[in-house]
Amino acid sequence: MNQKSKIFVGAMSGTSVDSVDAIAVKFSSDNKKSKIIGFVSESINSKLQNKIRNFSSNSPFAAYTEIDFEIGKLFANTINKLIKDFAISPNDIQAIGSHGQTLFHAPKGAFPTSIQAGNPNIIASDTGITTIADFRRGDIAAGGEGAPLVPMFHAFLADNNPAIAFINIGGFCNITIFSKKGVDGFDIGPGNYLMDFWIQKKDGALFDYNGNWAASGKLQHELLNEMLSDPFFSKTPPKSTGFELFNSSWLNNYIRKNKYYDEDIQRTLCELTAKSIANSVMEYAPLINNLVLCGGGTYNSFLVKRIKHNLPNITITDSSEYGISPKELECCAFAWLAKRRIENETNCSCRVSGAYSDSICGGIYSPPAKKRNQKIKST
Ligand SMILES: Nc1ncnc2c1ncn2[C@@H]1O[C@H](COP(=O)(O)OP(=O)(O)O)[C@@H](O)[C@H]1O
Ligand SMILES: [Mg+2]
Structure with a gap:
């Protein structure tokens, strides 16, 4: 990893289920010199949209695994498109922060959780880049709402x-x-x-x-x-x-x-x-x-x-x-949250979430050894 060029990618799909958005950013320490390198937005096809919208906590387990796989692939393809369209060297990307697609958010339910689909192992494998995901459940485990994260x-x-x-x-x-x-x-x-x-x-x-x-x-x-x-x-x-x-x-x-x-x-x-x-x-x-x-x-x-x-x-x-358009801001936030996770700095404030402590949220998913430092093929 070239530590001089720390690019972080943020990827997001919100409750509107309109698109998967991905951004590549180089952050400066006080943001004044942060630089957006590229942004892409891939619409979610209506079949997948319907699967997501019709998903509920009563859906069969297979409905979850299907969405988790398909959204994982769509996130990976969107990020690979971003890399290709803006001619970014994957080796210059330190990590991806993937929010995933929320299917269920019940931080104060009988079994507190928040489920985001979009298998991060697929994202790491298909892009060859370390991926941070599952940003909400660490805070929920500490008694927080797991939201808002921005x-x-x-x-x-x-x-x-x-x-x-x-x-x-x-x-x-x-x-x-x-x-x-x-x-x-x-x-x-x-x-x-x-x-x-x-x-x-x-x-x-x-x-x-x-x-x-x-x-x-x-x-x-x-x-x-x-x-x-x-x-x-x-x-x-x-x-x-x-x-x-x-x-x-x-x-x-x-x-x-x-x-x-x-x-x-x-x-x-x-x-x-x-x-x-x-x-x-x-x-x-x-x-x-x-x-x-x-x-x-x-x-x-x-x-x-x-x-x-x-x-x-x-x-x-x-x-x-x-310097960040309204549609770019939320995925930019996930690039930044990934940066904080990699640097072991707090990225979830208990003042906001109500948890008993600040947290460093997100799990780290490494790409398979053979995929690291590999040139991304266009999909
Ligand atoms: N030109 C527009 N006029 C009205 N609403 C818009 C326009 N552009 C975007 N939107 C609204 O923004 C939503 C997408 O916002 P977004 O920030 O991506 O939400 P989410 O994070 O939930 O995906 C759309 O579903 C739509 O409601
Ligand atoms: Mg959206």
């Missing part, structure tokens, strides 16, 4: 500036706040997940482009207030959530009470995301003057307009000001 990376980017907060709007939404005591963060609730679900069900579109459909509807205040009364929104952090709570049954429970137009429901779901973000900022970060957005929801212009409307006194920007 706040320490946000702290690295913003140098713990207390005037700034970060909000990641993926399928679900999380916030990072800084104070004199350190970094704080928690899951706010649904980001794009329910909006995606509703438009997929009613229109077949993958997502509500720029929030145009939501913008055409009328906000249903009573429905919004009922949804906001879910105890998760008022629960004191640490807290994390996912589709185990905010799913089709959750939504049906509210919308079956009255007859609403489909577009009014979409409008109200959009406001649910905007309003829950604004409520969290006002309660937990009242003194910030800059809110930095990242994640795919940042491209939903109507949603961003509604966040601005709900937080009129705060400047709202996005992660591009740190």
